[in-house]
Amino acid sequence: MKQHKVLIIGGGASGLAAAIVSAQRGNQVTLLERGDRVGKKLLATGNGRCNLANLGAPCYFGDPDFARAVLAHMPVEKVLAFFEDLGLPTRPDGAGRVYPGCNQAAAVLDVLRAQLDALDVRVITGAEVKTLKPGWQAVTGQGNYTADSVVVCCGGLAAPKLGAANAYGLLTGLGCKLIPPAPALAPLETEKAPVKGLSGLRLPVVLTLCGQRPVAAAMGEALFADYGVSGVCAMQLARDAENLLRKGQQATLYMDFSPTLGLTEYRMERATPQTPGHNEQQVRDWLHDRQRLPGGDPLLGALPRLLREKLQKAPARDLPRLLCAYPLPLTGVRGFDQAQITQGGIDCRDFDPATLGHRTLPGLYACGEILNVDGDCGGYNLQFAFATGLLAGGDT
Numbered sequence: 001m002k003q004h005k006v007l008i009i010g011g012g013a014s015g016l017a018a019a020i021v022s023a024q025r026g027n028q029v030t031l032l033e034r035g036d037r038v039g040k041k042l043l044a045t046g047n048g049r050c051n052l053a054n055l056g057a058p059c060y061f062g063d064p065d066f067a068r069a070v071l072a073h074m075p076v077e078k079v080l081a082f083f084e085d086l087g088l089p090t091r092p093d094g095a096g097r098v099y100p101g102c103n104q105a106a107a108v109l110d111v112l113r114a115q116l117d118a119l120d121v122r123v124i125t126g127a128e129v130k131t132l133k134p135g136w137q138a139v140t141g142q143g144n145y146t147a148d149s150v151v152v153c154c155g156g157l158a159a160p161k162l163g164a165a166n167a168y169g170l171l172t173g174l175g176c177k178l179i180p181p182a183p184a185l186a187p188l189e190t191e192k193a194p195v196k197g198l199s200g201l202r203l204p205v206v207l208t209l210c211g212q213r214p215v216a217a218a219m220g221e222a223l224f225a226d227y228g229v230s231g232v233c234a235m236q237l238a239r240d241a242e243n244l245l246r247k248g249q250q251a252t253l254y255m256d257f258s259p260t261l262g263l264t265e266y267r268m269e270r271a272t273p274q275t276p277g278h279n280e281q282q283v284r285d286w287l288h289d290r291q292r293l294p295g296g297d298p299l300l301g302a303l304p305r306l307l308r309e310k311l312q313k314a315p316a317r318d319l320p321r322l323l324c325a326y327p328l329p330l331t332g333v334r335g336f337d338q339a340q341i342t343q344g345g346i347d348c349r350d351f352d353p354a355t356l357g358h359r360t361l362p363g364l365y366a367c368g369e370i371l372n373v374d375g376d377c378g379g380y381n382l383q384f385a386f387a388t389g390l391l392a393g394g395d396t
């Protein structure tokens with residue numbers, strides 16, 4: 001019997017998973033990667049630790065129903081079992097974020113690449129697919145490749161230094177719709193004055209994003225930069241900030257220092273958006289108690305020097321408010337260069353969430369970030385990439 005030929009376009013998280021499962025099914029698999037090696041972005045994930053999944057409830061945007069349907073067919077246990085079978089134990093941290101047991105992203109890539117070798121997957125690097133023709137034929141600068149099925153795993157536009165490139169045309173050329181892509185999980189740009197002199201400072205805070213009303217909030221470690229604010233909690237608000245700014249609305253980020261002051265238990269998570277300053281009385285009481293301490297400066301020892309000096313320039317009566325609702329008017333969201341993920345992408349409605357196969361073009365599949373699904377920080381994006389790759393590979 002003629003062996004089924006499968007082309008995988010893109011050697012990131014979803015493409016590697018799809019290639020392995022497809023080859024395990026006995027298919028003759030060729031993986032085309034435009035970069036000089038596969039899995040470049042994987043090595044940079046989770047600060048080099050690769051947060052590859054999350055045990056919590058799905059937290060997806062764009063087309064969250066599609067994401068939930070995918071994860072119903074490929075739950076997190078199956079994704080983790082895939083890695084266990086490859087010889088890579090995983091373990092969750094206290095908040096449900098799953099990492100390789102050895103905490104090394106390189107170990108994830110190593111087991112995936114070893115499996116490609118073991119299964120005789122043909123990996124061709126430096127092969128950027130320019131056009132995809134029904135039938136299926138992938139046109140690259142190095143020649144054309146034909147197959148019975150093709151899985152498009154080219155990712156989004158975030159982090160071009162790690163290989164991202166605009167490959168939406170491969171699918172829009174076949175009639176798929178594109179939801180305009182924009183950066184998500186990216187640092188936020190603010191007016192310069194409120195961050196001046198704070199660059200490099202890291203603090204546990206609660207951030208609330210407000211348009212005409214509070215829109216979203218996140219708690220975690222914020223990192224001040226000369227352009228604004230970075231850190232996971234700031235980046236989690238980028239998609240909402242981008243949407244407000246795109247509509248021409250005024251957007252302000254309010255920083256609540258309560259976790260730094262020890263008034264709120266510090267966690268890294270999404271928070272319920274509340275009116276900025278709702279806890280002002282608590283902060284007033286705290287300040288009042290500290291004013292009785294010897295030394296005269298209630299902020300001494302409670303805040304890093306740079307921030308303390310900045311806040312002390314404001315009139316004393318404004319201090320309680322500034323400590324719980326420090327306003328940072330937003331001016332923008334950093335671009336794809338500094339984003340971790342793309343919002344928008346290929347409209348999922350053309351694809352079946354059980355197989356990632358196109359509903360009317362047999363043999364065509366799409367996986368991972370190229371689709372209109374983006375997840376929160378915490379492993380959701382890699383989990384979606386792996387889950388879609390495993391489902392598509394298993395259907396080829």
Ligand SMILES: Cc1cc2nc3c(=O)[nH]c(=O)nc-3n(C[C@H](O)[C@H](O)[C@H](O)COP(=O)(O)OP(=O)(O)OC[C@H]3O[C@@H](n4cnc5c(N)ncnc54)[C@H](O)[C@@H]3O)c2cc1C
Nearest residue numbers: 010012013014034045046051129155163368369379381382
């Ligand atoms: C710095 C950073 C840290 C991150 N950390 C985490 C984390 O800890 N946890 C998490 O869940 N998510 C994380 N993410 C997001 C996550 O890495 C992505 O969502 C995920 O890699 C998407 O997988 P993918 O297979 O869809 O695309 P990618 O991993 O981007 O792979 C796409 C591949 O396709 C190739 N390609 C593109 N176009 C073509 C073409 N025309 N022809 C051939 N090849 C092509 C690219 O070179 C690339 O290798 C992080 C992202 C960044 C940038």
